[in-house]
Amino acid sequence: MSNPRSRSASLREEEELRLPRPPGVIRRFWARHPVFADVLIALICLLLSITPATISTTYRTNPDGDLTIVEGPPLVANVVIGVLVLAACLLLLRRRQWPVVGFVAAYITAFAYLFLIDPSGGPLLLVTSYSIAVYRSTRAAWIGMAIGIGSLTLVSLLLQFTGAITLQSALNGIFGQLTLALIGTLIGVNVGGRKRYLEAVIDRSRQLLVERDQQAQLAASAERARIAREMHDIVSHSLTVIVALSEGAAATGDQDRARDAATAAAATARGALTEMRSMLGVLRDGAGDIPLAPMESVAPHATVATAQNAGYPVTLTTVGEPKVPAAVDFAIGRIVQEGITNAMRHARGATRIAVHIDYSTDPVVIEIDNDGVTGAAGTGGFGLRGLNERAAHLNGSFRSGPVGDRRWMLRAELPAASEPNISDRPEDAK
Structure with a gap:
């Protein structure tokens, strides 16, 4: 039977x-x-x-x-x-x-x-x-x-x-x-x-x-990883800045400074909400050609200015003209954002957070150097993993680790004319 x-x-x-x-x-x-x-x-x-x-x-x-x-x-x-x-x-x-x-x-x-x-x-x-x-x-x-x-x-x-x-x-x-x-x-x-x-x-x-089902599962897995990476970058950086501003406002007795800190925290929160709505709106549209990144990149100078408003000693140095493809420009913004966020979270006593971007070379070099590291810093976080994925997506390289006494160096190299890996393109994941 x-x-x-x-x-x-x-x-x-x-x-x-x-x-x-x-x-x-x-x-x-x-x-x-x-x-x-x-x-x-x-x-x-x-x-x-x-x-x-x-x-x-x-x-x-x-x-x-x-x-x-x-x-x-x-x-x-x-x-x-x-x-x-x-x-x-x-x-x-x-x-x-x-x-x-x-x-x-x-x-x-x-x-x-x-x-x-x-x-x-x-x-x-x-x-x-x-x-x-x-x-x-x-x-x-x-x-x-x-x-x-x-x-x-x-x-x-x-x-x-x-x-x-x-x-x-x-x-x-x-x-x-x-x-x-x-x-x-x-x-x-x-x-x-x-x-x-x-x-x-x-x-x-x-x-x-x-094979069709497997490709669909791989595409869904890659899209989940992309969404998790974007959400981590948005939420982690914004919440870190908001926490720093809120703590500063609570610690100061100057009402004007407290008011400025609260205003900056609110602006940061609104910016994070705008980015999240942009991403979720793309997902709700159900379009077949889902982009691998939001339409607008995060400007490094905006990230630095936000960290400076929170009271962190962040400096930005750029060399050359930032004439790079949109995908590279977006990755640079996210790398700077995550590097500064990690320094703000793990190096509370930092006296220097230096961001250096060299557009004059190929590949483009991004370095974020900070001091004030105490104890053994972890290297297996979701943020660093996401940065490594971003660099690999653009055929670049990424590394992060301690360099000397209480110093931490994050360095990424992205080809100036880089195109995303063909396996990561949305039309190949259909």
């Missing part, structure tokens, strides 16, 4: 592949009921093959015009041949699983037929030659036919030379079985080749479906 779950899965797979129905009512019935088909073929072969094995005498006309009785093989030989025929027909029930075994049994039966009065035999070789071509391979069918007919010819000639059978019986046996084997092999090669071709096409279609 078939498993309903596997059957339903197979139906869903066929519906997904949109496979056409096999042509012809008889062919569809034959394909749906293989056991019935094999039983019917075995019964027909048994009826057509057992009849010659039961004939023990025949009549021939001599040159004088009289009928002469020609004795056939003894009863024991008829019984043995009948058993061989029955066994070969029973093996036809497993011809799909054991095509070679049935093929060999059919040739053994053909050897036994040589001792009969009618050595042409039944259709066993026709069916088994067809089966080995369909369920094994074309090569196996032709090799098996060559070996089988060659062996049958050799045995027939040896029996004829020894006088065990007549030359007419030998020729009848050879050409009769050759005809059946050739017809079965030709039909089987045709049907088997078409069957294997269709299986290869369907298998390739299934592979394409699996």
Whole structure:
């Protein structure tokens, strides 16, 4: 009994592949009921093959015009041949699983037929030659036919030379079985080749479906990582600045300075909300071509000014003209933002946070150097991982780590004319 779950899965797979129905009512019935088909073929072969094995005498006309009785093989030989025929027909029930075994049994039966009065035999070789071509391979069918007919010819000639059978019986046996084997092999090669071709096409279609699903999963995973990276950069930097401004406002007794700090914190929060709305708006639009970055980049001088308003000793030095592609410009802004955020969070006692951007070289070099590091700073945060991904996306490099006593250096190199990796482009993730 078939498993309903596997059957339903197979139906869903066929519906997904949109496979056409096999042509012809008889062919569809034959394909749906293989056991019935094999039983019917075995019964027909048994009826057509057992009849010659039961004939023990025949009549021939001599040159004088009289009928002469020609004795056939003894009863024991008829019984043995009948058993061989029955066994070969029973093996036809497993011809799909054991095509070679049935093929060999059919040739053994053909050897036994040589001792009969009618050595042409039944259709066993026709069916088994067809089966080995369909369920094994074309090569196996032709090799098996060559070996089988060659062996049958050799045995027939040896029996004829020894006088065990007549030359007419030998020729009848050879050409009769050759005809059946050739017809079965030709039909089987045709049907088997078409069957294997269709299986290869369907298998390739299934592979394409699996690859499509995998590509969709990879695209979804990459988009989740991109969203997480953008959200981290926005929220982490903005909240760090807001916390610093709020702490400064709470610590000072000057109302004007406290008011300025609160105003700056509110402005920072509004800017973060604007960026988040921009990103979430892109996601809600459901556009097929989702950009890998927001439309507007974060200007390094704006990030530096925000940190300075929060009371941090941040300086910015630029060399050359910032004439770089939008993707590189956006990455530079995010790198500066994350570097300053890390310095503000982990180097509270910093006396210097120096940002240096060199646009005059290729690749563009971004360095953020700060002091005031206390204790062992971690290197496995989501921010640093996101910066590493950004640099790799643009075929650049990134590294971050301690450089001397209580100093930390973040350095990134981005090719000035860099294009995103082709695997990261949204049109390739569809």
